[in-house]
Amino acid sequence: MATTSTIRPGFDVIGLALSVWLELKVTIGDEKSSGAPYNCRITYEGLGKEGVSLDPNQNLITQTALYVLRCHEQRAFPSNTHVHIVNPIPLGRGLGSSGAAVVAGVALGSEVGKLNLSKDRILDFCLMIERHPDNVAAALYGGFVGSYLKELNPEDLKRREIPLAEVLPAPQGGEDTGLKPPVPPLNIGKHIRFPWAKEIKCLAIIPDFEVATADARRVLPTSYEKADTIYNLQRVALLTTALGQSPPNPELIYDGMQDKIHQPYRKSLIPGLTEILQSVTPATHPGLLGICLSGAGPTILALATQNFEQIADHLVQQFKKENISCEWKLLEPAYDGLTISQETTSQVPSGGMTYADAGVSIDAGNELVKSIKAAVASTRRPGADAEIGGFGGALDLAGAGYQEAPTLIQAIDGVGTKLKIAFAMNDFSTVGIDLVAMNVNDLVVQGAEPLTFMDYYACSTLNVPDAVSFVESVAKGCKEAGCALVGGETAEMPGIYQGNEFDAGGAATGAIKKGQKVLPLKDAMQEGDVLLGLPSNGVHSNGFSLVRKILEKKDLDFTAPAPWDSTKTVGSSLLTPTRIYVKPLLAAVQQDLLLGMAHITGGGLEDNIPRMLPKHLAAEVDASAWPVPEVLMWLKKAGNVSSREFARTWNTGLGMVIVVREAKADEATRVLEGAGEKVYRVGRLVKKEGEGEGVLLQQFEHWDR
Numbered sequence: 001m002a003t004t005s006t007i008r009p010g011f012d013v014i015g016l017a018l019s020v021w022l023e024l025k026v027t028i029g030d031e032k033s034s035g036a037p038y039n040c041r042i043t044y045e046g047l048g049k050e051g052v053s054l055d056p057n058q059n060l061i062t063q064t065a066l067y068v069l070r071c072h073e074q075r076a077f078p079s080n081t082h083v084h085i086v087n088p089i090p091l092g093r094g095l096g097s098s099g100a101a102v103v104a105g106v107a108l109g110s111e112v113g114k115l116n117l118s119k120d121r122i123l124d125f126c127l128m129i130e131r132h133p134d135n136v137a138a139a140l141y142g143g144f145v146g147s148y149l150k151e152l153n154p155e156d157l158k159r160r161e162i163p164l165a166e167v168l169p170a171p172q173g174g175e176d177t178g179l180k181p182p183v184p185p186l187n188i189g190k191h192i193r194f195p196w197a198k199e200i201k202c203l204a205i206i207p208d209f210e211v212a213t214a215d216a217r218r219v220l221p222t223s224y225e226k227a228d229t230i231y232n233l234q235r236v237a238l239l240t241t242a243l244g245q246s247p248p249n250p251e252l253i254y255d256g257m258q259d260k261i262h263q264p265y266r267k268s269l270i271p272g273l274t275e276i277l278q279s280v281t282p283a284t285h286p287g288l289l290g291i292c293l294s295g296a297g298p299t300i301l302a303l304a305t306q307n308f309e310q311i312a313d314h315l316v317q318q319f320k321k322e323n324i325s326c327e328w329k330l331l332e333p334a335y336d337g338l339t340i341s342q343e344t345t346s347q348v349p350s351g352g353m354t355y356a357d358a359g360v361s362i363d364a365g366n367e368l369v370k371s372i373k374a375a376v377a378s379t380r381r382p383g384a385d386a387e388i389g390g391f392g393g394a395l396d397l398a399g400a401g402y403q404e405a406p407t408l409i410q411a412i413d414g415v416g417t418k419l420k421i422a423f424a425m426n427d428f429s430t431v432g433i434d435l436v437a438m439n440v441n442d443l444v445v446q447g448a449e450p451l452t453f454m455d456y457y458a459c460s461t462l463n464v465p466d467a468v469s470f471v472e473s474v475a476k477g478c479k480e481a482g483c484a485l486v487g488g489e490t491a492e493m494p495g496i497y498q499g500n501e502f503d504a505g506g507a508a509t510g511a512i513k514k515g516q517k518v519l520p521l522k523d524a525m526q527e528g529d530v531l532l533g534l535p536s537n538g539v540h541s542n543g544f545s546l547v548r549k550i551l552e553k554k555d556l557d558f559t560a561p562a563p564w565d566s567t568k569t570v571g572s573s574l575l576t577p578t579r580i581y582v583k584p585l586l587a588a589v590q591q592d593l594l595l596g597m598a599h600i601t602g603g604g605l606e607d608n609i610p611r612m613l614p615k616h617l618a619a620e621v622d623a624s625a626w627p628v629p630e631v632l633m634w635l636k637k638a639g640n641v642s643s644r645e646f647a648r649t650w651n652t653g654l655g656m657v658i659v660v661r662e663a664k665a666d667e668a669t670r671v672l673e674g675a676g677e678k679v680y681r682v683g684r685l686v687k688k689e690g691e692g693e694g695v696l697l698q699q700f701e702h703w704d705r
């Protein structure tokens with residue numbers, strides 16, 4: 001079940017289901033639950049743990065389920081029911097936690113009561129609890145949804161027990177609610193799904209305080225000026241179509257998301273709201289399409305196609321001016337809505353043990369596979385269809401363009417301790433790119449075209465949203481490298497990993513056409529060959545143990561503004577994914593322009609450059625020839641890291657170093673620049689003195705500026 005955000009000016013009308021899922025795991029016949037009130041024991045994990053009641057008559061989910069059961073002459077849950085709630089949706093922030101809880105509650109009642117309610121009937125019940133249809137309709141049906149409430153007929157209107165409150169603290173309405181609750185009239189809500197352009201993503205800027213939806217509705221007037229009503233109607237009519245058009249039109253969407261019937265009244269509850277909403281436009285922040293309050297607030301929803309981090313960081317800073325801290329999330333529309341699955345292993349004998357009891361959930365694994373299918377399939381390429389679910393990933397070499405047996409090159413690597421930063425930031429949307437980069441960059445330096453990738457994700461207990469975010473980022477990396485994600489492994493190993501931590505590894509396979517040489521061509525290299533460097537964009541994926549030590553020493557939190565880049569937090573800057581150099585380098589390889597390449601990973605320039613050189617040659621490198629990223633300069637200074645150590649730990653600003661013949665250096669530069677690279681001439685090959693150094697660094701005082 002996804003959380004929804006109502007998009008202005010469609011107040012109480014349009015909602016969007018987002019990729020954050022409230023999950024209920026229900027067991028009937030659970031011995032530990034015997035004697036629980038209403039036969040129901042609740043356990044809870046996730047957001048809101050401290051505040052949410054575990055009393056079945058108080059908890060919104062079970063309270064709603066009891067209401068549904070009582071409407072069907074069932075007074076309580078079946079004996080020994082255990083409901084385990086897993087909630088990743090922040091409560092009271094305008095992200096529809098209550099809407100999702102109500103949908104979950106009605107579905108729970110329907111399932112345990114064996115009522116077999118249709119989705120449309122579930123909506124009727126939901127609307128008895130939460131009277132605005134936008135959140136519940138989107139959570140129930142999934143996607144971008146418009147909805148309306150049918151006018152009740154005079155008989156129904158007369159019924160005192162039909163709820164008047166917006167979010168009811170109890171399924172109530174009359175004195176006898178508990179015994180004889182109001183059964184909803186039939187078909188009171190209608191919905192329709194609108195198209196949503198695939199490139200539009202949702203940034204949720206979530207302040208660290210709550211605004212109860214009921215309070216945010218209390219500040220609204222009971223009637224509106226005609227002009228304000230027309231203002232909103234005009235915009236909503238266009239907006240629902242504009243959000244489905246590809247490419248999206250920022251002007252239409254930005255204008256279409258203006259509102260005069262609720263945001264102006266809610267500014268009293270959200271400090272700085274008007275200024276914050278006005279502080280970004282598509283002109284000041286390219287990629288932004290529109291901005292509004294999410295639900296009843298205080299979360300801000302920004303729709304965008306790119307530059308997510310800059311937009312989010314800007315909005316976080318605006319809130320900061322009001323002394324409000326925020327976290328932000330990049331979310332996608334979710335199209336599944338309410339989903340219910342039955343565990344096939346449910347005939348557990350009394351006292352019998354299950355794999356799930358031991359901490360390994362086959363269901364969660366299956367759900368993960370279902371959720372990542374689309375992202376994985378998007379990496380398909382000739383020769384590999386990237387369909388997961390089989391026992392192994394298939395690659396048809398002829399289909400991939402290799403008619404004669406090629407040389408296969410394989411690489412395997414992990415993300416390393418950069419994962420620690422992702423855990424601290426609870427952001428797994430980029431580390432998969434690092435994982436792919438570490439592998440495919442190793443392949444391409446040998447001249448191989450990456451064809452397939454497989455990832456390994458090992459955790460304690462599978463957190464499906466985190467794992468989905470991770471695999472989606474792996475898929476992103478694969479697309480950038482042009483390889484298909486043909487499989488992977490998710491391992492739940494309680495006892496080996498702790499909390500939300502996991503380890504991630506992966507392996508790539510690439511090919512070199514018959515007749516084409518495997519690089520480096522050590523025998524062909526000679527004194528005077530030129531070294532070209534391609535820029536890194538920061539730390540990439542090595543040296544993070546030292547990075548963390550330096551931050552600790554400087555007492556710098558991951559959420560603090562980065563001292564080297566005021567537009568980012570320390571954590572978000574450090575999570576900048578490793579660059580993938582495959583496409584530009586293959587362009588040069590195909591023209592036979594390169595003699596060798598070194599991917600600058602652990603061990604830095606000092607250890608990696610010699611890996612591509614023959615024993616008798618050394619690399620003379622001019623450290624002043626390329627700019628060092630600010631983050632690396634800061635780390636060097638803050639950690640008082642010597643230049644030698646600097647060049648052995650981090651990439652110093654070069655992600656790739658390439659050897660070319662002097663006569664081909666300009667041509668190679670032109671090809672690489674044509675493929676979008678910046679190229680620096682950083683040195684040359686010289687004769688090595690005996691067992692001397694493989695890298696002779698010159699001008700490294702430049703790093704001490």
Ligand SMILES: Nc1ncnc2c1ncn2[C@@H]1O[C@H](COP(=O)(O)OP(=O)(O)O)[C@@H](O)[C@H]1O
Nearest residue numbers: 060087091092093094095096097098101212213
């Ligand atoms: N997973 C949940 N389990 C139980 N109660 C919940 C859950 N999610 C939300 N609620 C209830 O809904 C309230 C928040 O609803 P509301 O004010 O409408 O905010 P939101 O914008 O998050 O929907 C919470 O305080 C809590 O009582």
Ligand SMILES: N[C@@H](CCOP(=O)(O)O)C(=O)O
Nearest residue numbers: 006012094095096213295296
């Ligand atoms: N249309 C409602 C939506 C409330 O959403 P929530 O996520 O805050 O519960 C409103 O704007 O009041």
